[in-house]
Amino acid sequence: MTAAPLAFTTDRLGWEPWVEPLAEAELTEAHREALVDRARAASPYFRLLARDPAVLHARTKTDLDVFHNADGGLPRAERELAATATSRRNGCVFCASVHARFAEHYGKRPDDVRRLLDEGVGAPQDQLWRAIVDASVALAATPPALTGDHLEALRAAGLDDLAISDALHAAAFFNWANRLMLSLGEPTAPETPAGKE
Structure with a gap:
């Protein structure tokens, strides 16, 4: 460990x-398709996850969608922000790192993303x-605490129903994905490249 x-x-x-996990050499064509x-x-x-190919396939297709x-809706940066915020709230360091990078890339707002990671979900x-x-x-709360006030705040910020749906789908998907990842393993620090110590 x-x-x-x-x-x-x-x-x-x-x-x-x-x-x-399965070794790469153990992956069948069904696993690779999944x-x-x-x-x-x-x-x-x-x-x-490939140990259950049907579930992995459904999970991955949902993630990609x-x-x-x-096709309309919320821009990618804000979808990634929803995943980052959910992961930060749930304590999933791995997922937060992945989606924070995407939020930075697509949103061009590295300071705002860094503040979310450093200060937490209440950061300005x-x-x-x-x-x-x-x-x-x-x-992401247990039990969920989403109310009509949250939806009104999203509308007041300029989002239409499709964009609100995208934000909630990104958050809900990562609320589930965080719990799965946190129950199956742990993040590890990146390896230091040779000669960079």
């Missing part, structure tokens, strides 16, 4: 499963990002 990173980061982290993107075979997380469907944000963070965090 390795020590998990202590801080939220945008660094690329590793992930160590507590349950043995991965959707065959490059995911390099990931121990996806090789672990939530984040990559550009502009009206739109505040509304998305608040709704995402409320949806």
